[in-house]
Amino acid sequence: MSAEVVLQTEPVGRRGEHLYFALRNPKVAGGLAVVLALLLLGLIGPFFLSDSPNEYVGPKSEAPSGAHWFGTTYFGQDVFTQFVHGLRSSYLVGTLGGGIAFVIGLAVGFTAGYRGGLVDEVLNMVTNVVLVLPALAVLIVISSYLEVRGVVAQAVIIGVFSWPWVARAVRAQTFTLANRDYVDLARLTGKRSWRIIVHEIMPNMASYLLMSMILLFGGAILFAAMLDFIGLGPANAVSLGTMMQQSMAWSSLHLGMWWWFVPPGLAITLIVGALYITNVGLDEVFNPKLREM
Amino acid sequence: MGRYFRRKLLIYGLTFVIAVSINFAVPRLMPGDPVARMLTRNSVANIESSEAMRAYFNQLFGLDVPLWQQYLNYWAALFRGDLGVSVFAFPSPVASVVADALPYTLALLLPSILLSWFAGNALGAMAARNKLLDNGALPIGYVLTAVPYMWLAILLAWVGGIILGWFPVAGGYSFALTPAFTWTFIVDLLHHWVLPFLSLFVVALGGWAIGMRNLVIYELESDYSNYLQALGAPNRLVRRYAFRNAVLPQITGLALQLGVVVGGALVTEVVFAYPGLGSLLLEAVNSQDFFLLQGILLFIVIGVLVFNFLADIVYVLVDPRTRLGLEGGQS
Numbered sequence: 001m002s003a004e005v006v007l008q009t010e011p012v013g014r015r016g017e018h019l020y021f022a023l024r025n026p027k028v029a030g031g032l033a034v035v036l037a038l039l040l041l042g043l044i045g046p047f048f049l050s051d052s053p054n055e056y057v058g059p060k061s062e063a064p065s066g067a068h069w070f071g072t073t074y075f076g077q078d079v080f081t082q083f084v085h086g087l088r089s090s091y092l093v094g095t096l097g098g099g100i101a102f103v104i105g106l107a108v109g110f111t112a113g114y115r116g117g118l119v120d121e122v123l124n125m126v127t128n129v130v131l132v133l134p135a136l137a138v139l140i141v142i143s144s145y146l147e148v149r150g151v152v153a154q155a156v157i158i159g160v161f162s163w164p165w166v167a168r169a170v171r172a173q174t175f176t177l178a179n180r181d182y183v184d185l186a187r188l189t190g191k192r193s194w195r196i197i198v199h200e201i202m203p204n205m206a207s208y209l210l211m212s213m214i215l216l217f218g219g220a221i222l223f224a225a226m227l228d229f230i231g232l233g234p235a236n237a238v239s240l241g242t243m244m245q246q247s248m249a250w251s252s253l254h255l256g257m258w259w260w261f262v263p264p265g266l267a268i269t270l271i272v273g274a275l276y277i278t279n280v281g282l283d284e285v286f287n288p289k290l291r292e293m
Numbered sequence: 294m295g296r297y298f299r300r301k302l303l304i305y306g307l308t309f310v311i312a313v314s315i316n317f318a319v320p321r322l323m324p325g326d327p328v329a330r331m332l333t334r335n336s337v338a339n340i341e342s343s344e345a346m347r348a349y350f351n352q353l354f355g356l357d358v359p360l361w362q363q364y365l366n367y368w369a370a371l372f373r374g375d376l377g378v379s380v381f382a383f384p385s386p387v388a389s390v391v392a393d394a395l396p397y398t399l400a401l402l403l404p405s406i407l408l409s410w411f412a413g414n415a416l417g418a419m420a421a422r423n424k425l426l427d428n429g430a431l432p433i434g435y436v437l438t439a440v441p442y443m444w445l446a447i448l449l450a451w452v453g454g455i456i457l458g459w460f461p462v463a464g465g466y467s468f469a470l471t472p473a474f475t476w477t478f479i480v481d482l483l484h485h486w487v488l489p490f491l492s493l494f495v496v497a498l499g500g501w502a503i504g505m506r507n508l509v510i511y512e513l514e515s516d517y518s519n520y521l522q523a524l525g526a527p528n529r530l531v532r533r534y535a536f537r538n539a540v541l542p543q544i545t546g547l548a549l550q551l552g553v554v555v556g557g558a559l560v561t562e563v564v565f566a567y568p569g570l571g572s573l574l575l576e577a578v579n580s581q582d583f584f585l586l587q588g589i590l591l592f593i594v595i596g597v598l599v600f601n602f603l604a605d606i607v608y609v610l611v612d613p614r615t616r617l618g619l620e621g622g623q624s
Contacts, residue, residue, distance in 0.1 A: 222439075226556060
């Protein structure tokens with residue numbers, strides 16, 4: 001009983017330490033603040049604004065004003081309403097697409113690295129093949145055939161094609177960890193393989209996994225924006241990518257309607273850039289050598 | 294070394310087969326009937342003529358034979374260079390439509406990829422362990438890698454094309470000119486090329502600079518660097534060794550990054566209505582021209598694979614360890 005308590009306090013203490021350094025790291029704090037602020041805007045905003053972002057509410061092509069914070073589109077839709085709804089779908093695609101890629105990458109990487117042998121050969125081959133496949137071109141072809149395009153379907157196909165680099169890195173790390181003494185010991189006790197992976201191997205690369213999750217999240221958002229921009233976005237929803245596509249399609253450039261195309265791209269840049277900077281900060285948190293305090 | 298290349302070639306060959314198979318499978322496995330959709334698009338109301346057209350399309354797609362035979366036929370047609378007929382540019386064959394657009398895309402991609410790689414590496418190597426430059430370059434680099442390609446393209450078009458009016462914002466050359474090998478045309482071509490090139494160049498630059506900075510710092514912390522420093526070697530020499538070692542992963546990175554850059558070029562071309570594969574792709578998507586769509590995918594895949602292979606060769610030339618069959622360079 002008492003031994004268990006002692007065992008449990010250790011990781012909690014370390015986690016507490018990481019949290020302590022994370023919140024005091026300006027990069028992590030600043031990056032997370034930006035990401036969370038935009039997330040909150042996307043989550044709460046739609047409750048105060050119209051439910052239908054494509055509604056024609058105001059005068060056409062109006063510059064930003066008190067009534068329409070980000071101005072109106074060529075058709076008189078409120079850009080701010082679209083923006084807030086677009087944020088929502090961007091976060092959804094990032095979470096879902098990044099999550100799917102993360103799960104596939106983890107499963108493939110752990111299996112290949114832990115099993116080794118023929119399984120590893122095959123999985124490694126598959127990983128390398130998906131890695132060289134130009135993802136966006138494949139995604140464009142697949143989504144152009146989709147009958148009904150929605151945010152979820154888009155996230156799924158993005159996830160299915162963006163996992164390989166995670167799998168590769170996880171596999172490499174698992175290789176080195178799988179032969180450690182404590183893993184051998186766990187194997188001797190007759191633990192099942194997946195339990196060994198989850199309890200013995202995974203905690204030792206938790207920091208790396210957290211960081212790759214963040215990168216996958218940002219990558220999925222960028223991918224989705226590019227697909228939307230080609231015109232393969234969700235048919236039933238507004239996204240930041242479709243906003244840019246619409247603004248280009250109705251020559252906002254020549255009409256000088258900067259308020260139509262600047263906010264959506266700026267939001268994506270802010271979200272993804274903040275995530276990258278958070279990642280650098282996290283690197284410093286997990287790797288004491290890099291800490292500047 | 295032979296093993297290294299055999300392995301690489303196997304992966305590339307497999308990738309090609311899988312890409313072709315995706316091309317083959319997607320229209321057939323996806324829910325919905327592409328033929329029916331093409332018919333609705335052409336809004337054929339008359340039942341009799343609709344039946345005739347359905348039969349025609351079925352035969353055109355080769356859908357009237359068993360699936361395995363369709364697959365073999367697909368490969369056979371591929372090796373004959375027959376990618377089908379474009380619907381959007383009817384009746385030109387897909388291969389020639391794509392071949393017309395290809396030079397524009399290559400003219401954008403090759404210089405932007407290579408120049409951003411060289412410039413980014415140089416910048417990153419300079420920024421490493423240089424407090425002043427690092428503090429400026431690092432945040433800018435991260436922001437640049439986070440920028441969606443099309444947004445930077447739109448901003449450049451807006452600032453450089455509309456506000457300043459220095460560059461044209463659409464097309465590969467002026468509509469008044471016909472393609473010819475004259476000075477006016479070439480200057481016009483370059484004039485249209487600047488903005489799309491710049492936008493691709495700038496987005497990729499940040500990523501290379503950050504990667505190089507981190508790698509050089511890592512190398513400068515390694516034992517050989519410390520040893521050299523302890524021997525009293527000049528700083529320049531130590532950094533040069535660090536740089537040469539750090540370039541190796543960047544070559545691999547160049548190959549891995551290629552798919553992303555190609556994707557970026559596609560959307561950048563869409564913004565500038567640049568007559569390359571990207572604009573063609575948009576046309577194909579808008580007019581549901583599936584043959585063209587698949588032809589473009591195939592060309593992109595082949596291009597990416599060839600470039601990957603070139604990167605492998607360069608890697609072997611640069612890193613003597615792969616030549617000697619020692620560690621390093623494992624796939």
